[in-house]
Amino acid sequence: MSEQFEKLLEPGMIGPVKTRNRIIKTANGTSFMEPDQTPGPRMIAYYERLAKGGVGFLVVESCGVEYPLGVQHIHYFPDGSYEAVQLHLDDDRFIPYFQRLTEAVHKHGCPVSIQLQHAGPWNPTGLLPRDPAIRDIKAPSALSEDELPGPDFLPPRAMTKQEIEDQIDIWASAAERAYKAGFDAVEINHGTCHQGNTFLSRIWNRRDDEYGAQNYENRTRFIRNIVTEVKRRCGPGFAVHVLFNIAEYNHPLATTLEEGVEMAKLIATVADGINCRAERYGHRGGLIQPDRILYPEPPAELPKDLDWSQGGKGATVPLTEALKRAGIKIPVWTACRMDPILGEKYLREGRLDFVGMTRRLLADPELPNKVREGRLEDIRPCTGCLHCFDMRNKNKRLECRVNATLGRELEPEYQCVPATTKKKVMVVGGGPAGMEAARVAARRGHQVVLYEKERSLGGLVPVAAVVKDMETEDLVDLVRYLETQLRKENVTVHRGKEVTPEIVRAEKPDVLIIAAGAAHTKIDLPGADSKKMMKGEKLHQQLKWALKLFSPRQLERLTRIWMPVPSSVVIMGGKLHGCELAEFLAKRGRRVAIAHNGPYTELGEGMTKDDLENLWPWFKLKHVPIWFDLEYRAVVEKGLKIQVKDKRVFVLEGKKVISTQDWGPNTALIEKLSGLVPDTRVIGSCREPGWIVDAIREGAVAGYSV
Ligand SMILES: Cc1cc2nc3c(=O)[nH]c(=O)nc-3n(C[C@H](O)[C@H](O)[C@H](O)COP(=O)(O)O)c2cc1C
Ligand code: SF4
Incomplete structure (x- = not known):
């Protein structure tokens, strides 16, 4: 075991549940579910991969407690029908499907939780119908369109007290189904702007009964009653952890850090752990990924209390720290672009008990195992682009820009099987497509040689890194990772050498992969050749x-x-x-x-x-x-x-x-090299100019198929 990561790799406890280490895979929606609304083979394979990768505690993506009102990733059709791309546990019929999921995760010794949520007035996709006859949005109090604290919400009507009690039963019933399906825990998500948050928030909650926001007892009554009821139904061996906004910004009635701490003290009397989040109203995505609010430039007023000294990395750690300072004894964690090194540091400093991660584990589900084996250089780096979140918010299947196999664990084109016949593979071009193709082909046992006409690898990625601004995306790390992998996989790299037909003939490859990037085309416009x-x-x-x-x-x-x-x-x-x-x-x-x-x-x-x-x-x-x-x-x-x-x-x-x-496509090069090798493939921008995600995906597919 790596001593450098002694704390990160140490087992921990969340209530009665023992974790393998201190890395928690925090929930992230995937849109991988089946059309019949169940978690099917694709989703199960994805979670199994995360479990196999060594994560300490796995939290399955947000799952609605009620349907359709509880979910926000859902399509409504003109004929009045609807179909979610988000899980929901509102019916016993789902239990056997979730059971398959928990069994797959448990097989690898990983404890597993599931995040329960209710969308309430939140409309992050912007796709939910506004007509109350179609979607009867309820919250503690009614808010008119003008009173909504941002663009991503729908105006709710006020719940009756009976409806609140019914909701508690709905939450507890969903948790009970999770328990029956073999989950070790549930996360009660009352963060961001979900239904639960509307009780904790003075913006949304204007009630004057015992569920109102007059004092902390009343504000937290809804969540505490849910946690207590879940515990009553699921017994002492089942953990209940919560997620909520410890601090909010950009609204006069937003929850202050002091208020968040006071509420946490009360919630900690019943819950087993707290995942700490911050919220910033009026901004899409709030502070779910704090780093992204720094794009394209930090706003004039950055949310106070948080740590902005590392480009958003560790931004919400002051929240967990505040809870610990206040004497809260149950474990606390947060997720904010932390990497293993930062996570270890925070753990050693006692500023949190667990390190929440999502994106870094999407980019490389094997991150925990690689940390344990001391192979940091083999961790595929998340560049922080949020392509994954964008796909989810568009209700499309999750995809990672740097990890082409994510969510495609069962697709035949993405299987990393050892090559049955060792071939000589020649790759032309050392951009992301060529490097990924070379990496994958070599990994599978082929003999790979790569030619790059420049002295350095990466194609236009280093240029993009300069243009994009180094603070917002870690593109340089991606090139460094690929370069390291080529070295470790014994790929022969020729730099500063432009490939000619003679070179191809001399190399005599079995497979030629042309990945030389796009070509510049002539601009057909009067004056285009002028100095202007x-x-x-x-x-x-x-x-x-x-x-x-x-x-x-x-x-x-x-x-x-x-x-x-x-x-x-x-x-x-x-x-x-x-x-x-x-x-x-x-x-x-x-x-x-x-x-x-x-x-x-x-x-x-x-x-x-x-x-x-x-x-x-x-x-x-x-x-x-x-x-x-x-x-x-x-x-x-x-x-x-x-x-x-x-x-x-x-x-x-x-x-x-x-x-x-x-x-445009690099037709001149393609023509020049065509007919030399019977098995020739053209990939990436050389075939059709695209983005990094396309280049990596095409590179991977080429590497897996040779
Ligand atoms: C694609 C994607 C989907 C997410 N979906 C959820 C979700 O369903 N529920 C939730 O509480 N957080 C969700 N998150 C937020 C993550 O759990 C995490 O808090 C956030 O990404 C910050 O952590 P990171 O910097 O390690 O990615 C999502 C994040 C991503 C990238
Ligand atoms: S590289 Fe981009 S798409 Fe992949 S996990 Fe990171 S932010 Fe998401």
């Missing part, structure tokens, strides 16, 4: 050249002082590349305008919904206009001439026009 125009290719060349001298972090800082881009620019293209370039330049004091020759719906394509909802107001603040639904007419002396929908023609002024759209 700066092609994406040139910008990338400049950045790549600078990356030979400086690290991405140094370059990110240096470009804040100087770079060869004039004071005003017009960017052609409003998808991910255009938006991120605009952000990069605006942060460096350039006056920027974006022109996009497509519809509004394409703006920001490739970015997450949450990031875009931060970015649009930020662009407004920085005076970055976005023009769309237009035609480019010419690059002229004063800037970019465009024609808008109503046929008006005018010039967007800028000292340079920069294109982010001059990309």
Whole structure:
């Protein structure tokens, strides 16, 4: 066992349940459930993998206690029918299915809990119907549309006291089903803006009876009664832990840290553990992932009490610390982009009892085992992009940008089976697609050789790391990880060597994988060849050249002082590349305008919904206009001439026009290398320009299939 992680790897207790170590996999919705609303083979395989990976205590994703009102990830159809992509335990018929899930997790010696929740007035997907006749939203008090504390809510009506008592029974019945299905514990989720939180919160709760918010006893009565009733029904061997907002921000009636601590003291008299969360009203996603509120720049007023010194990592640890300082004796934890090193540090300092993690375990479910074996360099790093959360919030199946196999554990194309015939695999291109293909093929026992025309690996990822801003995404770690894996898997890497047909012939590979990235295309526009125009290719060349001298972090800082881009620019293209370039330049004091020759719906394509909802107001603040639904007419002396929908023609002024759209498949290279090796595959942006998630997925599939 690694001494470096003595505390992290130490078993712990959550009430009567012994955990294997101090890493808790906190709940995350997956949309992996079956159409018949049950956890089926896909979901079970996903949880089994997490258990096998060595996590100390596994909390299965949020599960509605009531249906359909209790779930927020649900589609309503025009004929009045509905179908959830979120679990619910409102019926005994589900017990045998969940039993299969708990058996699969227990097989690996991992204790398992399930998060119970009730959506209440929360509408994080923005897809729930507003008509009370379709969705009878209830909360402790009625709130009108105007009184709602943010954009993600629906106005509730007030519950009667009888309805509150009924709800307690609904919660306890769901917990009882979980118990019967073999779970060791349940997490009562009264955090974020779920039904439970509306009782704890003075924003939502204006009752004057014993469930009101007049004092802490009354505010916590609903959750305490639920916990007590669950314990009564499920007995002393079953743990009940809770999740709620210890501190809230951005509203005059938001729960203060002092209030949160007082409520926690009362809740701790009945519960077995507390998962501490913070909430920030008026912002999508609240503070579920504190790091993301720092994008594109930290807001003028950061939520006080929290720790913002590490880019959001460990941000909510002051909450667990406050509970411990207040003398709360039951275990406390939180989840906020902690890694094993940070987690160990906090445990040693006594600031929490368990380390909550979600994203790092999605990126690498084997993280705990790798920590135990001292193989930190083998942990696939989560880059913090929140593509996973975005998929979930769009009710799509969970997907991880860096871990292509997540949720695809049973799909034949993603099986890492040893190669039956050892082949020689030649990979052309050392970007994410090529590196992942090489890594996987070598892992399976093939002899792999990779050629990269630049001196460094990673393709455009290091450039993206500079443009994206090092603080918000850890892209450099991804390249470092892949590079390490290539070395460990004995992949022969040739750097600074452009592949020719002669080289392919000399290598005599059995399989040729072309993953050389996209090619720059000609811009068919009058004036596009003038000095006024700066092609994406040139910008990338400049950045790549600078990356030979400086690290991405140094370059990110240096470009804040100087770079060869004039004071005003017009960017052609409003998808991910255009938006991120605009952000990069605006942060460096350039006056920027974006022109996009497509519809509004394409703006920001490739970015997450949450990031875009931060970015649009930020662009407004920085005076970055976005023009769309237009035609480019010419690059002229004063800037970019465009024609808008109503046929008006005018010039967007800028000292340079920069294109982010001059990309296409690398057909020249594909043609040059075609016919040399019968088994040739083209993957990633070389085939069709896409995002990192596509590159990694295609690389993995190629590696698994050779
Ligand atoms: C895709 C995704 C889905 C999530 N779904 C839930 C959920 O159903 N219930 C919940 O309490 N938290 C949910 N979370 C929040 C995580 O449990 C965790 O608190 C958060 O991601 C911060 O931890 P991390 O930085 O280790 O990811 C979700 C997170 C992600 C990334
Ligand atoms: S890399 Fe991105 S998609 Fe994968 S877990 Fe991390 S944040 Fe989620």
